[in-house]
Amino acid sequence: xxxxxxxxxxxxxxxxxxxxxxxxxxxxxxxxxxxxxxxxxxxxxxxxxxxxxxxxxxxxxxxxxxxxxxxxxxxxxxxxxxxxxxxxxxxxxxxxxxxxxxxxxxxxxxxxxxxxxxxxxxxxxxxxxxxxxxxxxxxxxxxxxxxxxxxxxxxxxxxxxxxxxxxxxxxxxxxxxxxxxxxxxxxxxxxxxxxxxxxxxxxxxxxxxxxxxxxxxxxxxxxxxxxxxxxxxxxxxxxxxxxxxxxxxxxxxxxxxxxxxxxxxxxxxxxxxxxxxxxxxxxxxxxxxxxxxxxxxxxxxxxxx
Numbered sequence: 066x067x068x069x070x071x072x073x074x075x076x077x078x079x080x081x082x083x084x085x086x087x088x089x090x091x092x093x094x095x096x097x098x099x100x101x102x103x104x105x106x107x108x109x110x111x112x113x114x115x116x117x118x119x120x121x122x123x124x125x126x127x128x129x130x131x132x133x134x135x136x137x138x139x140x141x142x143x144x145x146x147x148x149x150x151x152x153x154x155x156x157x158x159x160x161x162x163x164x165x166x167x168x169x170x171x172x173x174x175x176x177x178x179x180x181x182x183x184x185x186x187x188x189x190x191x192x193x194x195x196x197x198x199x200x201x202x203x204x205x206x207x208x209x210x211x212x213x214x215x216x217x218x219x220x221x222x223x224x225x226x227x228x229x230x231x232x233x234x235x236x237x238x239x240x241x242x243x244x245x246x247x248x249x250x251x252x253x254x255x256x257x258x259x260x261x262x263x264x265x266x267x268x269x270x271x272x273x274x275x276x277x278x279x280x281x282x283x284x285x286x287x288x289x290x291x292x293x294x295x296x297x298x299x300x301x302x303x304x305x306x307x308x309x310x311x312x313x314x315x316x317x318x319x320x321x322x323x324x325x326x327x328x329x330x331x332x333x334x335x336x337x338x339x340x341x342x343x344x345x346x347x348x349x350x351x352x353x354x355x356x357x358x359x360x361x362x363x364x365x366x367x368x369x370x
Contacts, residue, residue, distance in 0.1 A: 071198050076201055080222045084328075085327070092302065101200075105241075113322060114320060124320040132185070160173065160204070174211055180209060218298065219269060219276045220279055225282070234251070241323075289309050
């Protein structure tokens with residue numbers, strides 16, 4: 066059984082930073098956003114975080130060989146079709162049931178199995194005790210809960226909805242794909258997505274899956290303490306964590322298949338709390354986001370700040 070640390074939440078909440086930190090722990094192999102591996106890596110041959118095209122990355126070539134006998138033998142079209150059929154937020158109430166009968170259940174099992182093959186192959190190749198998938202998607206986490214071959218531990222990363230909404234308005238290039246940019250959302254749309262994804266992870270906890278909630282602001286305030294708590298939750302040895310400096314973290318090269326451009330960053334990186342939204346997000350939009358997300362914002366302790 067492969068131990069999988071799944072980082073969940075809405076994008077722009079600090080999951081990539083947490084993933085990079087986890088990559089510094091002994092016995093941990095970080096994979097990036099595996100949900101995008103099939104299209105961006107296998108099909109489009111975008112760059113791995115190591116800098117090489119996916120097809121030229123020694124790590125991913127070895128993983129593909131172990132998992133499928135080579136990426137050219139992976140059932141790519143079926144996996145992409147299954148994603149459209151079962152990995153949808155609207156299916157979460159169905160995926161949260163205690164039993165999934167019939168054709169839908171079979172498709173969910175098949176979809177989860179393809180991820181299980183990648184996780185197991187990556188762990189075996191890296192000699193890792195656990196792999197980290199920072200896909201974030203709540204619906205994928207619900208699909209993975211149906212696999213009997215993985216030990217799923219979910220870290221639910223939460224950030225102030227106003228900071229998340231502001232971040233989604235910014236233009237962020239995707240350096241792995243020439244001319245491409247990350248998706249952008251208007252603040253109101255980002256607020257609704259923030260509600261949906263975060264509420265979904267609360268429901269996931271009620272199905273019996275271990276879920277640990279970590280606020281982005283806490284991670285920045287006490288990075289070593291937060292990482293140690295996550296390691297304890299995941300059953301990992303945190304080790305000396307000597308990659309932390311005075312307000313910095315030292316990041317090595319990873320093999321993240323997809324995700325935030327920060328996955329390409331290496332070396333000494335300052336750990337600064339990003340609260341530009343307080344000055345840059347227009348007051349009207351700030352009030353809109355706060356109103357739309359008020360129940361969960363209060364539940365997570367942001368309403369009292």
